[in-house]
Amino acid sequence: MKIKFLRxxxxxxxxxxxxxxxxxxxxxxxxxxxxxxxxxxxxxKLADYFNVSVDYLLERTDNPKIxx
Numbered sequence: 001m002k003i004k005f006l007r008x009x010x011x012x013x014x015x016x017x018x019x020x021x022x023x024x025x026x027x028x029x030x031x032x033x034x035x036x037x038x039x040x041x042x043x044x045k046l047a048d049y050f051n052v053s054v055d056y057l058l059e060r061t062d063n064p065k066i067x068x
Contacts, residue, residue: 002057004032006050021045 007017007028014028021028021042030036038046047054052064 001031001034001037002052002059003028003038003046006046006052006057007032010050020049 003017007014012020014032015025018025018028022045023042027036031038043054043057047057047066050057050064051066053061053066055061056064
């Protein structure tokens with residue numbers, strides 16, 4: 001997952017991102033270490049916040065643009 005890359009690129013701490021998305025800091029840490037994956041609602045929140053596609057977050061594409 002590209003969550004850690006996006007978080008660091010936007011100068012956010014795990015706690016800041018957790019507050020934005022509405023999860024705990026430990027949840028962000030688990031997502032970043034592949035201990036677990038975000039549920040669909042969280043994936044959508046992440047994609048909306050970072051303005052990227054869900055496919056980009058899931059590393060199904062290297063293109064962060066949202067296809068419309």
